[in-house]
Structure formats: C-alpha cells, structure tokens
Amino acid sequence: MQIVDCVLEQHAKSEFEKWENEIEKATKENKKFGELLGNEIGKEKRTRFFEIWGTLDHETQYSILRPHLWDDKKPSEGYENLAKLVKKGYIKKILSTNLENLLEKALNNVGCYQPDDFVVVVNGKDRHEELVEQLNSSRSSLKITKLHGSLESPKSYAFKQDEISDFAKKIKPDLSRLINQSLIIVGYSGQDRDVDLLFEDEGKEIHFVNPSKPEAESRISQILAVRGKGKIIDGNDGKFDTFFEKLLKYVELEEERSNASDSEPSIEGFLRNIGFGKELENPRSRYKNLTSLYVKPTEYNEICSKLEKDHVIFIIGEPHLGKTYTAIHLLWEYYQKGYETLHIRHDNLVTRLHENEGNLTNLLLSLLSSKDGNPVIIHFDDPFGETMERRTDEFAKGLNDFLLLSKKYEHLRIIVTTRLNIFREALAEQDCQNIEGLEKDLRVHTSYKSEVLVDILHRYTQFYKPLWSTDEKIVRELDEKLPKMLPAPHNIEFFVRTSERLTSLEEIFQHVDKSKEMIKALGEWMASLSDHEQIFLTWVEIQSTSNILFTNDSASKINLEDAYRETLAFLYKRRYIFSIPPSSFSVDKDKFDMILLESREKDSDVSKFDFVHPSYHEAFWYAIKEESRLLYWWRVLKENLAGILDDLDNKLDRVQLRIIENYGTVNRDLDKLLLISAESEDVDEKVIALKHMMERIEVFGESYSFSSCMEAVISAQDPKHRMVLVNLLPKNFSTLPPGIIDKSMLLLVDPEKEVRNRYWEIYSDRIEIIDKLETNPEFKLGRLVKKIQLIELLNRHLNNKSIEIKVINRFLQITLPEFKIVFKNNLELGYDLTQYAYSSGGILRRSLSNTQKENIKYIEEYIITNLHDDRFLQKRSARLVVNALERARMNKTRATMKK
Structure with a gap:
C-alpha cells in the first residue's frame, strides 16, 4: 500500500488527498470506523493504481519500486531464521510473490551461495522450460521460484490483470503437483488472484501463517476449508519474524532432544520427561530457569538424606513455601543421575487410581516398569487433595501398603508434597504406623533465613527486571525489610512479577503488604486486569474445571482459543465491549504463561489449560465472591452462553456452567x-x-x-x-x-x-x-x-393351553400396593396387567384362589377410579379406554345382579 500511495500521490494527487482526508476524518470520530473505511478506500486506491501503473514504462515502474523494495533493505530476523532452517535441510522449495532479493541476502549471510546451494528461477524472465527443469531436478538442495518476477528484471514482474492472467495460464500446469503437497504459507494474505488460482485442485494440508485470519468468504479461506487438515496460526505467532523465530527454536530443541543420549542431561529434556514441555516455549518460565532461580531451604540436605535412606519423603508445609519447586529440583538432580522421573498431580492421580480400580499398590507397581530399565523417582503432588475441601481418601487408605512397597524396591524413590492441615486430617482418619520419621516440614521463618530470602529476591529481580530494580534506594530498602514482611518464596516471586511497572517506594511497599495474603492478592490482581484478560482467565477456569467434572463430554473438549475468540466477537457485537484487541489470544496466553499449564491429549490438536497451582483457582473465586468485575463477566457469559458458543462443535451448556460455578463457590x-x-x-x-x-x-x-x-x-x-x-x-x-x-x-x-x-x-x-x-x-x-416379568411369558404363550398354571399364579400374586407402583411408573403396563388378568381364559379364572380374586377386585376398582387420569388417557388409544370402561361397567352390572 505504500507503493500504491506513492504512485497515487505522484500521478493522481487530488484523488489521493481526498481519500486521505476522508480516512483522517473518520478516524477522529471513531478509530474502528477509520480502519474499516481505510480498508474500503484501499480497494478503490488499488483499482486506480492499476489504471495508472499500466500507463507507465518499465524504467518509471522500476524507479518507483526500487526505494521501497531494494535500496538499503536488509533481511529481518525472520529471513535470517528461515535461511538457517534452509541450511539445516528442513526446507527444499520456496515459492515467493516478492520482487526483492532479501531471501537471497539472508541465505548468503548464513553461508549459502548460488549456484552450489540454491537456484533461483524467475517467472516472466526465465524460459518456461528452465523453470520446469529446475523444479524437477535434484542438483540444488533449494529451489526458489519467484512467481511475480524479480525487480532485477523489470520486464518480468506481473502487476496488471493481463499479466496476472498470462502468469496463471503458463505456470499453473507445472506448479499444480507441487502446490498440492503439504504447504506452509507465510506472509501472504491471500489477495492475489493469480496465486489463488494455483489452489483449485484439492490437495494436502496447508498451515496458514498470518497475523490476521482470512475473511470467511475469501478465496483463500475456502481453499483452507477444502484442504481441511492444516492449521491457521495467527496473532503474534502469525507474524513473519515471530513465526520463523519460534519454528527455528522448536527445531533446535528437537535436535537437542534427539542428541540427548549422546550428551549431558539437559533441563529441556528433563522438563519434557515430566510433562512440562510447554514451559520451554515461555522464556520467563520458573521451571525452565530452575537451575538459576531455585534456592534450597534449610532442610534440603536432610530431605535428601531421608529420601536415600527410606526411599520416601513427605515434604509438608503451608501453601507458597516452595514444596513443589523443591520436589521438582529433587527430580532434576535424580534425572541427572539417570533416574526416570515422574510428576503426578492430584487430578492425574485421581484418573490413574480410577484406571486401577482405586488400588494404590497396583498403581505404584504399574509406574515401576521403567521403559529403559532405569531406577524410578516419582513425585506425588497433593495426593491427599489440593485443598481441605477437595480431599481424596484413596491415597490415605492405601498408605501403609504404599510405604511397605516403596521400601521394598531398592531402585525406587518417592517424594510426596502436601499441605500440613490436609496431611494431618488424612492421617487422623487412618491407622498408619509407618509414617513417623518420613516427613519433613517446610516452615515459615525457619526454612528460609533472611539472607536466603534476600538471595531469592535478587534472583527474581534479575529474572523479571522490574522498573524499580534500577533504583538503588528501593533495592536497599527491600533487602532490609522484605525478609520480615514476605517470608515465603512464592510471595516474593509474586511480588516481583506483579510489581514490574511500579517505580515509587510508597507504591512498592503497599504492594508488599498486598502480597502477604496470596489468595487475596491474586484475586485482587485478577480483578485489576483488563476486561479481555479477565474473560481469558474465566475460560481457563471453565476449561480446567470441565476436564475434572465432565470427562469425555463435549464440555471437556472445548477449544479454549475458539471459545475465547467467539466470546470477544459476541461481546463486541452486543456492545459489552467497544474493541477487540488484535492477537488477543496469543498475547494473553504469553502474558499468563507463568501461571498456566498447557497440555495436549494424545491424538488431539486442542490444547488444554490449567492453573499451575490451586491458589489461582481459589483466587479466581475469591474475586467472584468479592463481586469484582470478574463476577460481571461471569454473569454475562452465563446469560449468553448458547449464543456465544453456537458455532462451535464442542460446547458446554448452562447446567454445566452452573455446576462449575457451584464447584468454585464450595471451594472445589x-x-x-x-x-x-x-x-x-x-x-x-x-x-x-x-x-x-x-x-x-x-x-x-x-x-x-x-x-x-x-x-x-x-x-x-x-x-x-x-x-x-x-x-x-x-x-x-x-x-x-x-x-x-x-x-x-x-x-x-x-x-x-x-x-x-x-x-x-x-x-x-x-x-x-x-x-x-x-x-x-x-x-x-x-x-x-420379577413377577411382572412373567408378562413376557403371558404375552408369548397366552394361546398356548399347555402353559403352566403355577407361572400364571405367580403373576397373579400382585397386590394392590404393588400394582399402584407399576401403574404410577408405567401407565401402559398397568393397563396391560389388568388386560392379561381378565382375558387369560376360563381355565385361569377357575383356578384363581380367593386371595387372587380379592387382589384383582381391588386392582379393578383402582383402575376404574384412575381412568380419568390425563396421563393415562394420553398413553392409551380411545378404543382401549372405551373397552376398559365397558368391561368395568359390565363387571359392576354382574355384581349388582348377583346381589
């Protein structure tokens, strides 16, 4: 569009100025309206541009394009990372609509040169036969095809409609086979008709990478729908530079992983091993930076000794003292010794216990079977329950057998982390004699001395780099006062992370006070977030709880990203919010990466999210109970749920949402x-x-x-x-x-x-x-x-005179109270029972005992008095009702005549 504007400013100045004024005026009135008008006027601009462009000679066109595409242009980081991927051999063919030579420059910068390492063919410049030959040859490891020509050859590039049409006719037959393979499309918005024409045939998957999703009715959107199996990567991850940076990083991590057996154990390999692989994508992950951030409590050496001696250790303490972080560090140390490491959270333990029919010993035996024959170390995180209100009895019940088994196996080590009050409650209800001496408490004021807490503060300050960290006075004050104010590692981490933008001493110490009560502090922090961030966290709470309450149901398979985007779109349309932040999902996910766990089930491409610690769930519902703005969004979501999720395949309903709400308000x-x-x-x-x-x-x-x-x-x-x-x-x-x-x-x-x-x-x-x-x-x-079941026999053998009288007799033992139950629960069956009782033939009538006759009499009267029941009338046809009434009337007549 810069090129379009440049041409219009030179060759259609009055039109150009008119358009610009219209856009400027609209933007002043409403920014969103200005953007929409700019897009519409952009179409008019392009139409006018092509009219002018066709009248310019090649030299003039070249002089216009060169400053925009060539002079002083250097490859961005995205190009450099793309070139590194090429050099590693991951990319063999590149189709480009660009006219410049930035890709070639980037390849040169990483040591790839023409013609030995790559070949460039230019549509419109090189002969048609040359293009086909190069695409099919195997001499060069990389083929670059410039679909729209090259700036180096002014007569080659295609801009005008007739040039584009000619391009499609000539090149499509030779590119169709290539274009129908698996593709990654980066930096192309799908607005070039000539390129879109290449995709007419159905082919393999396309991964479409662009900051914005294509419009629903666009040609490229239809193409992606036909291909079906690929993925749209948008938002921040859809930017050219970001995408290739992350792709290269991922490839390098995979290479490290594959080479891990030939090198020293890495923190990356360890995190993947315990199911924390997603942490590697977050540069500010506490787990990824475990080796630089972790500080040992006073009891660490004693914990290690007990674990080696007894094979099992219970690390007990109040929330936020670093129990889990200590356990993960222990796992890391054993991983370096060659142990196979397992980390099992409470929810995962519940699932595994169900799979083993609640037998803890069987579960433990199944975990002992190491794939490589290595010794095993297992961390059970909150196995007795995450909170006092959310207890699990199975682990406590099997504790004696569990301890005996853990001591029996020399190659087994077990770490259990649990809150102190939950641990005491669990043991009080069980007869467990073997636990003494195996637990080690982490306690406030003893586990972390003042100098250790200052060390923790410095490590997190260096890690998060808050604005106040450059002020020496503030740093001195915190070094002196913080250990007494925040004696737990998690409180310090939370304080530093959430104070990044604070600069005054007064603000900082107010924030220290807030950080003492973690649930309250976290809840107030959530309540202070922007609207779209609160909506994002609301969906995290919904998805994570659905995974617990509605396993294998549609609600547990809901795609958080889709649900979040649909929510924002709905709220914007209904004027609950007045703008949709660009790339909101990826930005919010990145912002909250340090408090989220992301996982993906086998054979599924849908990510599931959960908070890293129960405190975040508690904080969310604390904010709801305090009637913060989170409560407002929760109510809006509850009222509009069906409309928001209407277009999604997997969804939850209002009943499930109400259950999730109840779950939160009873402390899970x-x-x-x-x-x-x-x-x-x-x-x-x-x-x-x-x-x-x-x-x-x-x-x-x-x-x-x-x-x-x-x-x-x-x-x-x-x-x-x-x-x-x-x-x-x-x-x-x-x-x-x-x-x-x-x-x-x-x-x-x-x-x-x-x-x-x-x-x-x-x-x-x-x-x-x-x-x-x-x-x-x-x-x-x-x-x-069991009596009523005999109706099946009666039904089949009613006309069979050899039917045994005793079978019929058993059926006819039904009393009036029993019949009332049948009649109440199944009106049709109640009617049928009476039909059978009265139409089973003279032989049966003669064989009735006085008791049976009495039963039938009472049942008959009950039927007569209840025939007006609307439910009954709806169930039966008019004919049957009339028959029943007629039969009842005749019976009454007979009885009167007898009297």
Missing part, C-alpha cells in the same frame, strides 16, 4: 458439589451428579441423596436421562447397595423399549447378584418386577 469440594447437584430440580444436573457418585459408590452408595437422585432419574420424563443411567450401571452394578439395585429394577418395565431392552441385558448378565438379594429386606420392588 467435589463431595459437597455432588450433594448440591443431587438435590437440584434440574434432571440434567442430577444425571451429572449421579455419574460422579457412581464412580465413587463407596462414598455415596448409602446416602439418601444418592438414593433420591437415582429415583428421580428413573422416573424422569425424558428417556435420554434414563438411558444415561442404564449405561452407567454395567460398570458399577456389583458394587451398588441392595436398595439401589432394587430401585433400578423398575427399568425392566420402563415404557421406553430401548431402555427396557438395555436393562434386560444387564439384568440377564447379573442374574446371580439379583437372586442373592431375594431375601434382603431392601429388595421389595425387585420381587415385584
């Missing part, structure tokens, strides 16, 4: 959450609660909430809810309490055939369990349903 205590959801009036919420309760049947099986929740789902109107329950049963049937199995058997007479049949399969496979319950006093409905 899953047990409390499930009890709340089990009592909800919303059946969807009950179903979710029931699913989690089923997974922890030993905790909830005997509770009233579980029983009432089960009953509510069994009697739910929508069969989809009952089907969910049926599908949950096979895995848990043998562990269900008798009363729960008894209630579930009503599904055998469910009005929905699919539900009925599925439960029948489960019932048939587990008939032994049900038979054992015959004498159990809680098994009342079960016995009734």
Whole structure:
C-alpha cells in the first residue's frame, strides 16, 4: 500500500488527498470506523493504481519500486531464521510473490551461495522450460521460484490483470503437483488472484501463517476449508519474524532432544520427561530457569538424606513455601543421575487410581516398569487433595501398603508434597504406623533465613527486571525489610512479577503488604486486569474445571482459543465491549504463561489449560465472591452462553456452567458439589451428579441423596436421562447397595423399549447378584418386577393351553400396593396387567384362589377410579379406554345382579 500511495500521490494527487482526508476524518470520530473505511478506500486506491501503473514504462515502474523494495533493505530476523532452517535441510522449495532479493541476502549471510546451494528461477524472465527443469531436478538442495518476477528484471514482474492472467495460464500446469503437497504459507494474505488460482485442485494440508485470519468468504479461506487438515496460526505467532523465530527454536530443541543420549542431561529434556514441555516455549518460565532461580531451604540436605535412606519423603508445609519447586529440583538432580522421573498431580492421580480400580499398590507397581530399565523417582503432588475441601481418601487408605512397597524396591524413590492441615486430617482418619520419621516440614521463618530470602529476591529481580530494580534506594530498602514482611518464596516471586511497572517506594511497599495474603492478592490482581484478560482467565477456569467434572463430554473438549475468540466477537457485537484487541489470544496466553499449564491429549490438536497451582483457582473465586468485575463477566457469559458458543462443535451448556460455578463457590469440594447437584430440580444436573457418585459408590452408595437422585432419574420424563443411567450401571452394578439395585429394577418395565431392552441385558448378565438379594429386606420392588416379568411369558404363550398354571399364579400374586407402583411408573403396563388378568381364559379364572380374586377386585376398582387420569388417557388409544370402561361397567352390572 505504500507503493500504491506513492504512485497515487505522484500521478493522481487530488484523488489521493481526498481519500486521505476522508480516512483522517473518520478516524477522529471513531478509530474502528477509520480502519474499516481505510480498508474500503484501499480497494478503490488499488483499482486506480492499476489504471495508472499500466500507463507507465518499465524504467518509471522500476524507479518507483526500487526505494521501497531494494535500496538499503536488509533481511529481518525472520529471513535470517528461515535461511538457517534452509541450511539445516528442513526446507527444499520456496515459492515467493516478492520482487526483492532479501531471501537471497539472508541465505548468503548464513553461508549459502548460488549456484552450489540454491537456484533461483524467475517467472516472466526465465524460459518456461528452465523453470520446469529446475523444479524437477535434484542438483540444488533449494529451489526458489519467484512467481511475480524479480525487480532485477523489470520486464518480468506481473502487476496488471493481463499479466496476472498470462502468469496463471503458463505456470499453473507445472506448479499444480507441487502446490498440492503439504504447504506452509507465510506472509501472504491471500489477495492475489493469480496465486489463488494455483489452489483449485484439492490437495494436502496447508498451515496458514498470518497475523490476521482470512475473511470467511475469501478465496483463500475456502481453499483452507477444502484442504481441511492444516492449521491457521495467527496473532503474534502469525507474524513473519515471530513465526520463523519460534519454528527455528522448536527445531533446535528437537535436535537437542534427539542428541540427548549422546550428551549431558539437559533441563529441556528433563522438563519434557515430566510433562512440562510447554514451559520451554515461555522464556520467563520458573521451571525452565530452575537451575538459576531455585534456592534450597534449610532442610534440603536432610530431605535428601531421608529420601536415600527410606526411599520416601513427605515434604509438608503451608501453601507458597516452595514444596513443589523443591520436589521438582529433587527430580532434576535424580534425572541427572539417570533416574526416570515422574510428576503426578492430584487430578492425574485421581484418573490413574480410577484406571486401577482405586488400588494404590497396583498403581505404584504399574509406574515401576521403567521403559529403559532405569531406577524410578516419582513425585506425588497433593495426593491427599489440593485443598481441605477437595480431599481424596484413596491415597490415605492405601498408605501403609504404599510405604511397605516403596521400601521394598531398592531402585525406587518417592517424594510426596502436601499441605500440613490436609496431611494431618488424612492421617487422623487412618491407622498408619509407618509414617513417623518420613516427613519433613517446610516452615515459615525457619526454612528460609533472611539472607536466603534476600538471595531469592535478587534472583527474581534479575529474572523479571522490574522498573524499580534500577533504583538503588528501593533495592536497599527491600533487602532490609522484605525478609520480615514476605517470608515465603512464592510471595516474593509474586511480588516481583506483579510489581514490574511500579517505580515509587510508597507504591512498592503497599504492594508488599498486598502480597502477604496470596489468595487475596491474586484475586485482587485478577480483578485489576483488563476486561479481555479477565474473560481469558474465566475460560481457563471453565476449561480446567470441565476436564475434572465432565470427562469425555463435549464440555471437556472445548477449544479454549475458539471459545475465547467467539466470546470477544459476541461481546463486541452486543456492545459489552467497544474493541477487540488484535492477537488477543496469543498475547494473553504469553502474558499468563507463568501461571498456566498447557497440555495436549494424545491424538488431539486442542490444547488444554490449567492453573499451575490451586491458589489461582481459589483466587479466581475469591474475586467472584468479592463481586469484582470478574463476577460481571461471569454473569454475562452465563446469560449468553448458547449464543456465544453456537458455532462451535464442542460446547458446554448452562447446567454445566452452573455446576462449575457451584464447584468454585464450595471451594472445589467435589463431595459437597455432588450433594448440591443431587438435590437440584434440574434432571440434567442430577444425571451429572449421579455419574460422579457412581464412580465413587463407596462414598455415596448409602446416602439418601444418592438414593433420591437415582429415583428421580428413573422416573424422569425424558428417556435420554434414563438411558444415561442404564449405561452407567454395567460398570458399577456389583458394587451398588441392595436398595439401589432394587430401585433400578423398575427399568425392566420402563415404557421406553430401548431402555427396557438395555436393562434386560444387564439384568440377564447379573442374574446371580439379583437372586442373592431375594431375601434382603431392601429388595421389595425387585420381587415385584420379577413377577411382572412373567408378562413376557403371558404375552408369548397366552394361546398356548399347555402353559403352566403355577407361572400364571405367580403373576397373579400382585397386590394392590404393588400394582399402584407399576401403574404410577408405567401407565401402559398397568393397563396391560389388568388386560392379561381378565382375558387369560376360563381355565385361569377357575383356578384363581380367593386371595387372587380379592387382589384383582381391588386392582379393578383402582383402575376404574384412575381412568380419568390425563396421563393415562394420553398413553392409551380411545378404543382401549372405551373397552376398559365397558368391561368395568359390565363387571359392576354382574355384581349388582348377583346381589
């Protein structure tokens, strides 16, 4: 556009000035409007430019282009990094729409020279045969094709429509095979019609790298949709220089990884090994810089001795004292000794325990099998629970066996980090005799002496480089006073990181005070962020919690980046916000990299995010409870959720969002959450609660909430809810309490055939369990349903006179109270039972005992009085109702005549 403006200013000055004035005026009124108008006028400018350009001779065109593209132009860092990738052999062919020679200069700078290392062919300059021959030959390791010509040859470049059309006709047949391979497109916005024409045929994936996503209706957007398998990389990562910088860095890390076996253990290899590979992309990662940032507490040597002697150590302390950071440093030291290292967080432990049916010993044995036969060191982070409210009993229950096993294996080392109050609570509830002597406390005022805390302060000051660090007076004051004010490493790290822009002593000491109470300080920090940053953190909280509560559900697969972008677009459209920050997702992700963990499941290209520490979850909900602006965004999201996520494949609904909110407000205590959801009036919420309760049947099986929740789902109107329950049963049937199995058997007479049949399969496979319950006093409905099952026999053998009388008799033992249950839960079946009882033939009528006749009489009267029930009438056809009424009337007439 600079070239366009230059030509227009020289050759269409009045038009150019008019356009510029219009854009300037619009921008003053509204910046966004100015940008939109500028884009529209840009199209008019380009049209006028081409009209003028076609009238200029080659020398004039050259004189206009040279200052913009050639004179004093040096390759940017992106070009230099691209050249290094070429030299490493990762890139073999480059198609360029550029006229200048910056790529060639960059290649020369890294030691690649024509013609030995690369060849350049120029469309419009070189003969057609030469272009084809060079593309197909293998003599040079790199082929550069300049699609629009070269500035060095003024007659070669294509600008005008006729030149572009000619270009497409000539070059497309020879490039189609190449263009349909896997491609990376960088620095090209998709506005050149001649290049777009090359993509008409369907091909392999395209990775499209550009600061802005292509417009939805554009030709390049359609091409990307057809190719389908690639990725759009936009925002800051989509900038030419940033992309090639990161790509080169990634390649170099991969090379280091592949060479790791031949060199000393690296921190990069270690972090990948424990699942912290994403930390390598964050230059300010505390873990990536572990070797320079970590400072040992007073107890460190004693911790090491205990670990070697007893094979297991419990590092215990209050939050923010550096327990996890110390454990990671221990893992790093053992990694350098050749140990295989494992880091298992609380949520991952819960998942692994479920996979091992809650058996801690089996889990530990499965972790011992080293891939390379090396000794193993395992770090369990918060295995008893992350907070007092979010406890996990399985680890504590298996602690004795766990300790015996850990001592038994010479090649095993185990580190457990846990909060002091949670540790004490867990042990108080268990009979664990072997724990004494294995724990080591990290304590405020003893674990880190004043000089050590000052050392920590200096390390983080050097790391984050806050503005105040250049003021000697402030640094002296902090060295003197900070150790007494902030005696924990995390508080110091938080203080330095969040005070980067402060410059006055007064502001800094106010910030020190705030940093004492970490949850409050973190919550206030979150509440002080810009609107779009608060919305970003809101989606982090939603996604991370969905991974816990809605495993394998659509909500757990939601793409945070897509959800965040859709939210901003929706809020902008509805005037909740008045601008969308450019590249907001990548910028926010980079800003919060130090507090986020990013992971990706196998065979998935969707990143999942979580906070690095439970404190950030607590801080988020602290800010919500304090009614900060975060609460406003949460409410806006809740009210507009369906509209925001409408275009996404994976999404969550308002019920799930409400459950996430409940989870946060009960301090992420899953047990409390499930009890709340089990009592909800919303059946969807009950179903979710029931699913989690089923997974922890030993905790909830005997509770009233579980029983009432089960009953509510069994009697739910929508069969989809009952089907969910049926599908949950096979895995848990043998562990269900008798009363729960008894209630579930009503599904055998469910009005929905699919539900009925599925439960029948489960019932048939587990008939032994049900038979054992015959004498159990809680098994009342079960016995009734076993009677009702005989309806199947009656249905099949009604006309078969050889049917055994005793089978019919058993069926006819149904009493009025039992029948009421059937009638209430299944109106059709209640009607059918009566039909069978009265139409089973004279032989059956004659064989009825007095008790059976009495039962039938009461049932008949009950039916007559309930036939007006609207639900019943809706279920049956008019004909059947009339028949029933007629039969009831005749029976009454007979009874009157007898009297």
